[in-house]
Structures are given as C-alpha cells and as structure tokens.
Amino acid sequence: MGTHHLILGETTDFITGKTITDTHDERARQKIARFLVEKKGYKKSEIYTHLKLPVEIDGKTGEVRVDFLVKPEGRPFMLVLFRPGSLVSRRRSALAAARLMENFIIPYAAVTNAEDAELLETRSGKVAGTGLDSFFSRKEALAALDEIKPGQPPDSDRREKEKRILFAMEVLSQKECDDYTCRHL
Numbered sequence: 001m002g003t004h005h006l007i008l009g010e011t012t013d014f015i016t017g018k019t020i021t022d023t024h025d026e027r028a029r030q031k032i033a034r035f036l037v038e039k040k041g042y043k044k045s046e047i048y049t050h051l052k053l054p055v056e057i058d059g060k061t062g063e064v065r066v067d068f069l070v071k072p073e074g075r076p077f078m079l080v081l082f083r084p085g086s087l088v089s090r091r092r093s094a095l096a097a098a099r100l101m102e103n104f105i106i107p108y109a110a111v112t113n114a115e116d117a118e119l120l121e122t123r124s125g126k127v128a129g130t131g132l133d134s135f136f137s138r139k140e141a142l143a144a145l146d147e148i149k150p151g152q153p154p155d156s157d158r159r160e161k162e163k164r165i166l167f168a169m170e171v172l173s174q175k176e177c178d179d180y181t182c183r184h185l
Contacts, residue, residue, distance in 0.1 A: 015044050046138070057167045079094065081110070082114060083113060
C-alpha cells in the first residue's frame with residue numbers, strides 16, 4: 001500500500017467538497033463514498049473520511065489511514081478500509097483499527113477494494129457479509145445500534161496486541177514500500 005501513485009490532477013471530495021489529489025485509489029474511495037450515501041442512505045455528515053490512526057510500538061510511531069468511519073446520528077457503527085487487492089489479507093488490519101479507533105470497540109469493520117467487500121463483526125472477527133451490498137443501510141445501522149450494548153474498550157494487553165498487528169501490517173509494509181519497492185529511481 002504505497003503512497004506513490006500516479007497523480008491524475010485534482011478532484012472534489014464527494015463527502016467534504018474539498019479539493020483533493022486525484023489518483024486511481026482516490027477514485028475508488030469516491031466510488032465507495034457515493035455508494036454509502038446514494039445506495040445505503042447515510043448522510044454525508046455521518047461519514048468521516050481520510051482519518052489517521054496513530055500507532056506507537058516500542059518507541060516507533062506511524063499512522064494508519066482509515067478511509068471511512070460511519071457514524072449514523074453521531075454513533076460510531078462501521079469503520080471502512082479501502083485497500084487494493086486481496087480482501088482476506090486486510091481483514092486483520094480492519095479489525096485492529098476498529099478495536100483501536102475509538103475508546104470502545106466499533107461494532108463493524110469492513111475492508112473493500114471498491115469492487116468487492118467483506119463486512120466483519122468486530123468483537124468476534126467473523127465475516128458478517130460479503131460484497132458491498134452486505135453493508136448495513138442507515139436504517140438498518142440505526143436499528144442495530146439500538147440492539148448493540150455499548151462496547152467496552154479492549155483491555156491494555158489486547159490493545160497492545162492490536163497495535164502490534166496494525167503496526168506490522170500497515171505501518172511497516174508502508175515503510176518497506178517507501179524504502180524499497182515504491183521508491184522513485
């Protein structure tokens with residue numbers, strides 16, 4: 001997941017209306033944003049984009065990009081990571097991020113490559129659905145939130161494990177890409 005992408009110019013972010021750099025990955029993110037609003041019924045104001053989750057392990061720091069945090073009526077419900085390629089290899093990162101992003105466990109985590117998706121129940125880590133259509137609609141999310149008991153934050157041992165998973169799978173892989181395979185020559 002490198003940061004070195006072909007820049008295609010500028011575009012307008014569908015959610016925020018801000019001018020952003022246009023890349024192939026950004027076009028995929030914009031497709032997901034439109035899907036959440038136009039097909040699933042979320043309000044733009046309920047979708048937080050381009051978030052950074054700081055991760056520190058053994059004095060080393062990094063950031064993990066969280067593409068979307070869906071908060072119907074201000075209640076965190078689903079974290080979405082867009083990552084090109086295989087979804088299976090990104091499940092664990094999505095779960096770790098959903099367990100660390102807030103001061104409690106976000107009920108659902110999703111990973112998508114903008115063509116396919118997996119929706120994960122965060123507490124158990126089990127796949128709750130496949131495909132973008134498996135994402136809850138706003139109405140379904142609000143009903144589910146009424147049934148879900150407030151989640152406790154992971155204990156300190158579990159938080160440390162989740163941070164290590166995120167650091168290894170996201171931060172170190174990004175650094176490796178920057179240092180070796182994605183470097184401009």
